[in-house]
Amino acid sequence: PGGQSEINDLHVPLGQPVVIRMISQDVIHALYIPALRIQMDTIPGRYTEMWFKADKAGSFHLFCSEYCGTDHSEMDGTLTIMQPADYQTWLTHAASSQTLVSAGETVFQSYGCSACHRANSTVKAPSLAGLYGKPVPLEGGGTVIADDSYIRDKILNPDAQKIAGYKQTMPSYEGKIPEDDLIRLVAYIKASKDSAHD
Ligand code: HEC
Ligand SMILES: [Cu+2]
Known part of the structure; x- marks a missing residue:
């Protein structure tokens, strides 16, 4: 919170509970992370939440799992689960211009x-x-x-x-x-x- 912002990528620390609070700015989508067995709709006008605690570092797929329109199949990205120390380095070094x-x-x-x-x-x-x-x-x-x-x-x-x-x-x-x-x-x-x- 108040730190990095990113698009199509999500970096998180290993072994720490992470809450994802979501909202859509157009139609219904859904965030699906198969490696973590979690999936939740993202809805315009309403917040939804899901959480996880990852126990393995690495890069994993994330997808939109709600058929949302043209280019739905392009709507994917990468979840990077990092060792806590690497995550701290990433937080401070990949600094976005504004929090x-x-x-x-x-x-x-x-x-x-x-x-x-x-x-x-x-x-x-x-x-x-x-x-x-x-x-x-x-x-x-x-x-x-x-x-x-x-x-x-x-x-x-x-x-x-x-x-x-x-x-x-x-x-x-x-x-x-x-x-x-x-x-x-x-x-x-x-x-x-x-x-x-x-
Ligand atoms: C013309 C004056 C005015 C402007 C401009 C205004 N507000 Fe308000 N705001 C108020 C008043 C008066 C209240 C309390 C009235 C009520 O809700 O009954 C209030 C209440 C709120 C509350 C709830 C506060 C509480 O104690 O629960 C929030 C949050 C809020 N405003 C955010 C904003 C934001 C963000 C903006 C700009 C996008 C904004 N306001 C613009 C006058 C204004
Ligand atoms: Cu989609």
């Missing part, structure tokens, strides 16, 4: 989120620092845990679950923010630590 979190910060500014959500804003909007994983009290009672899906849904459809104690003034970004920017925004909000704020 997900820092890209997310840029996007947060460029879509104007910071206008309302920065600490000294004149708009009364909740601080997003330390939000991830916390229970959020909803208008009319009940709470919801601020996980990836909650944050994503809030950005696309802020009226669906209104927060207790705030006037809902946030615009919907449905159809305005592409999936890859949503992933960056969620990563940025997730990494924003609590700054001794309520």
